[in-house]
Amino acid sequence: MSGKRFRSIESKHEQERAEFFDALSRLDRRAFLRVAGLSAGVAAGLGVFHPQSFQLVEVAHAEGSKPRFSFAYISDTHLYERKLNDRFVRSILRAVDDVNALDPQPDFVLFGGDLAQLGQPQELELGREILKSVKAPVRMMVGEHDWFLDMGEAWKSMFGPDTYAFDHKGVHFVVLNSIHEKDFWTERGLKPMERMKIVAGLDNGIQSRFEVGAQQREWLRQDLAKQDKKAPLIVFSHSPLYKYYRPWNFWTEDADEVQALLAPFEKVTVIHGHTHQLLTNRIGNIHFHGMLSTAWPWPYAPEGLPRLTVQMNRPDPFSQFDGCGNGRMDVLEAGLVDTLYNLWERNPVSVRASYVAAASAANAPPRTKLPSY
Helix, strand or coil, X not given: CCCCCCCXXXXXXXXXXXXXXXXXXXXXXXXXXXXXXXXXXXXXXXXXXXXXXXXXXXXXCCCCCCEEEEEEEECCCCECCXXXXXXXXXXXXXXXXXXXXXXXXXXXXXXXXXXECCCCHHHHHHHHXXXXXXXXXXXXXXXXXXXXXXXXXXXXXXXXXXXXXXXXXXXXXXXXXXXXXXCCCCCCCCCHHHHHHHHHCCCCCCCCCXXXXXXXXXXXXXXXXXXXXXXXXXXXXXXXXXXXXXXXXXXXXXXXXXXXXXXXXXXXXXXXXXXXXXEXXXXXXXXXXXXXXXXXXXXXXXXXXXXXXXXXXXXXXXCCCCCCEEEEEEEECCCCEEEEEEECCCCCEEECHHHHHHCCHHHCCXXXXXXXX
């Protein structure tokens, strides 16, 4: 028998995987870049890079609807400590690869909340280190999984204020913390991790509903009072700023009050995470887009689904990436937003501003031929 050692494809994969996570355990900047390259090689070897990508989508633009600029969106990574779970690490690395491959690069990347699963500093630090490799500037938003262990102390120490606004190329952007809750823990004597795990659950009767809160609504009122009502306005929130399905907290209790503050503006877009699914809504002049998670897809709620939503299909439960993904928003010259859902393992879906504005079948995204859920 030849002395040359035979290695099966499976053995090669296991070795590459072991090297990948060994390097990840020593995650300084230099190591991360090497790991990111290796992860791309592993993914390509496994055939998990699908033909679809941000670049491969050819969009025909009607007159006046060309993008003035684009930004990308990554959300809901739900990272655990790497010694406990590596699945979600692979997912965020894939999202980072996607965004870094964009040509041209987006003006910035919005991270839509729930970087961590249980709000622990180690989880947040892992996410922060990975996001450092994104080429474009990254702006952060907080989710409930980042917040309720220590009421946002670790998150704010790493990423700054949880509520802020900025202007970019003629568009006013607002980032809100929409996951405040009324105190359900003090009277019950709950420990921080007990509080965190209750909020992290999808369906329970203990926690209150999410809200922006009176103090932040007043801040928003004052911020918007300084803006031109005809200028484009884009708002980022983690939970949807409307009432979708209360038992799962796909819901913002004071959404009506927030919408009243946004209503005077002619061109308003709200982009949110949290629901882990393709979700489209319009209330008055306000366009809403719910974005994908990199960690897992949620099923659609049994009631309350917005009429404009063209549902994504039911993912393959045996595929880690199916039903997950990230997104890109093209801010149009007219001030509204075309949204591209980069669904991993599936063809991308584009939800045009013209569809949301007109709510007509002629502009609707194609419906999947596979079953929804």
